[in-house]
Amino acid sequence: NGELKDSPEAERQLRITIAQTYRTIGQMERALEMIRPALAIARATLPADDRRLARTLTSYAIILLKAEVDLAAATQEAIAVSREAVAIFRAHPESVADLALGLQELAFYLETDGDAEAAVSAAAESVTLYRTLPSVSEAKLAQALHRLGCAQQLLGKPLEATQSFREAVTIQRRLHPVGHPDLAVSLAVFGGLLSELSSPDAEPMLREAM
Numbered sequence: 001n002g003e004l005k006d007s008p009e010a011e012r013q014l015r016i017t018i019a020q021t022y023r024t025i026g027q028m029e030r031a032l033e034m035i036r037p038a039l040a041i042a043r044a045t046l047p048a049d050d051r052r053l054a055r056t057l058t059s060y061a062i063i064l065l066k067a068e069v070d071l072a073a074a075t076q077e078a079i080a081v082s083r084e085a086v087a088i089f090r091a092h093p094e095s096v097a098d099l100a101l102g103l104q105e106l107a108f109y110l111e112t113d114g115d116a117e118a119a120v121s122a123a124a125e126s127v128t129l130y131r132t133l134p135s136v137s138e139a140k141l142a143q144a145l146h147r148l149g150c151a152q153q154l155l156g157k158p159l160e161a162t163q164s165f166r167e168a169v170t171i172q173r174r175l176h177p178v179g180h181p182d183l184a185v186s187l188a189v190f191g192g193l194l195s196e197l198s199s200p201d202a203e204p205m206l207r208e209a210m
Contacts, residue, residue: 012041028067035060054088057081075112082106100129104144111151119151142171165190184209
């Protein structure tokens with residue numbers, strides 16, 4: 001800390017890197033201990049419309065929701081900071097990829113809060129933005145489609161959710177071998193919905209997920 005006291009930007013970046021490492025190994029409390037000061041530094045030293053602030057907000061929200069015991073309070077805070085990040089990214093036309101990811105994360109927080117309609121709106125915009133990016137990875141589009149399907153299912157629109165999940169699974173099958181975690185999750189969630197709809201496709205899909 002002593003070496004970085006005169007370089008807040010370096011400290012912010014270092015704290016985020018360490019927080020992400022803790023997150024990767026599942027030590028969420030330590031990750032939160034690192035990311036909170038990083039956000040405080042960003043707010044104190046960066047302009048309110050700076051994309052670095054928005055990215056710090058996004059990282060903070062992701063870690064916060066997984067680390068806090070009080071899920072309800074953490075969800076509300078995650079929604080607030082995620083909306084702040086999305087607003088910043090909107091002000092930067094060159095940040096379409098950041099905006100798409102920010103909306104995808106916001107959709108998850110809104111879904112966690114039970115606000116299905118707002119979650120669908122955010123997720124749908126995320127998918128639309130990803131489709132406009134010439135170099136977007138299919139994996140990111142699949143994740144956004146999966147999030148949209150979850151929100152649509154929560155909203156009580158199973159047919160629309162089926163379309164989103166089907167496209168997500170199609171992409172995941174193209175990208176990953178059988179047994180890959182991302183493919184397995186997509187298959188399990190889609191298979192669960194098909195089971196609720198009494199579709200004959202549900203059983204083989206759930207078997208494939210296993």
